[in-house]
Amino acid sequence: MLSVGTFLPAKADGGGVIAPDEHAVLLGLLEQTPGWEVVHGLDFRESHIRRGRVYCGDVCLSDLDVYLWHVDFARKPGSYDLDALLTLNRDTLVIPDPEQVAVAFDKHWAYLTLDRAGVAVPDSVLVSARNVEAAEPALAEWGCAVLKPRRGCFGWGVTFIDSFTTLRDIVGYIDAETTETRVRGVSQAASGRSFLLERFYPNSPHDWLGVTFVGGEIAYGFRKDGDRHARWNDTAWKVYDAGRGGGSVRYQEVPPSHTGLLHAARRAFDLPLVGFDVICHEGRPMVVDVNTGPALYEELFAAAGKTMAHELHRAYAAAVHRATGEQLQRSAR
Structure with a gap:
């Protein structure tokens, strides 16, 4: 029996991005996973560390077999949130891997990683x-x-x-x-x-594309509406969200010309949830941002013929199965 702790808050909670209805379904699916004993609501951001062990109240997270998380957190070097995850990762299987996340959300290191994987970046x-x-x-x-x-x-x-x-x-x-x-x-x-x-690189908002991967598969593509476009001049623009709340999106099919690039980018980080922003310059797609905590849009899952809760459960279950299998293989050598 695997002891599994989670911190996967609903959108109404601080830093959560999972729609409340889908959140309840997801927690139920996790609890019903064969071979798992699950405890929810273990917020690493409110933990403390003593002698290299991470505690959330009376619960020692370092005694868990697996810890699943998806929430916004303090990202600056030296921030407690990242230190807690990295410390926990020394004793417990943390998904997503905070070391990979730390590389992916830093644009300098993300570009280096993608470039060495053969992905076009600026x-x-x-x-x-x-x-x-x-x-x-x-x-x-x-x-x-x-x-x-x-x-x-x-x-x-x-x-x-x-x-x-x-x-x-x-x-x-x-x-x-x-x-x-x-x-x-x-x-x-x-x-x-x-x-x-x-x-x-001069590019058009009509060619900008956001793509979210869940469990190694493209969940959906999307574009931002005009109210999320900020222009510097007649030819230069950026995506800008003044309220930092996401939204203002519409479903967009991912063109075949982008899929090879996107799958190579996904493999470079191998995270259960990850998003990429892509522009086109002179007909060539290019990754310009990596999103380690992508917003999750219920309506976009539905447009793609999927449900958020079941896709997230599939992604987490597959990640745990693969990682624990690799651990068993290493211990058997």
């Missing part, structure tokens, strides 16, 4: 405030670029850059507002904060 350069001038040759070559928060989402902070002067001054402003210039009379070179500059 050209980019990573610099710090100490050497921002190193980005000037790339910007001169590209003409225009986009400055992106490495762990950002919903389009917040994504800034169009059309000159090195603009880039230099934005980096200088951020650094001046967030670091001390002198400490005990000794001047500091700069904060060392990294800045990800990504080549801007």
Whole structure:
């Protein structure tokens, strides 16, 4: 019997994205899974760690065989939420794997991972405030670029850059507002904060596509409505969600020209739930974002002839079965 803990809150709860009706069905399906003994509602964000063991109230999560989670959480380096998951992952099978999640939600590391998997991604350069001038040759070559928060989402902070002067001054402003210039009379070179500059590729909102994978299969594709489009000028735009609430989507079939790229991207991270944003530049699809906690839309599952709860249960059950099988194979060697 596997002891399985979960934190899969409904959309009405803080950070949850699962529709309430589907949430109740999902929890029931998990409880009925043969060979599982399930405890729900174990919020790792409210846990504490003692001697490398993770506790949620009186429950030691580190004693569980499996821990399933899907919720928004603090993503910055050094945040407690990520530390709790990474610590728990040393003793317990955590799904999704927080190490994979940490790579996938960081745009710099996500692009490197995808590029090495043969997936088309934007050209980019990573610099710090100490050497921002190193980005000037790339910007001169590209003409225009986009400055992106490495762990950002919903389009917040994504800034169009059309000159090195603009880039230099934005980096200088951020650094001046967030670091001390002198400490005990000794001047500091700069904060060392990294800045990800990504080549801007002209593209149309009509070709932008979001794709959500559940359990290794494409669940649905979608496009954002016009109220989620923010224009910098006549030719440059971004997806922007001021309320960070998702929504304003419509179902879209995934074209065959995209499927090979998308499946290669999915295999690069091998997460039970993952989403990708794709643009087309000169007829070529390109992944421009990875979503480790994709919004789950009941109406889009329905449009694809699926139900959210059953697809999520299939994904989690398959991930547990595969991972526990691999563990048994390793222990038998």
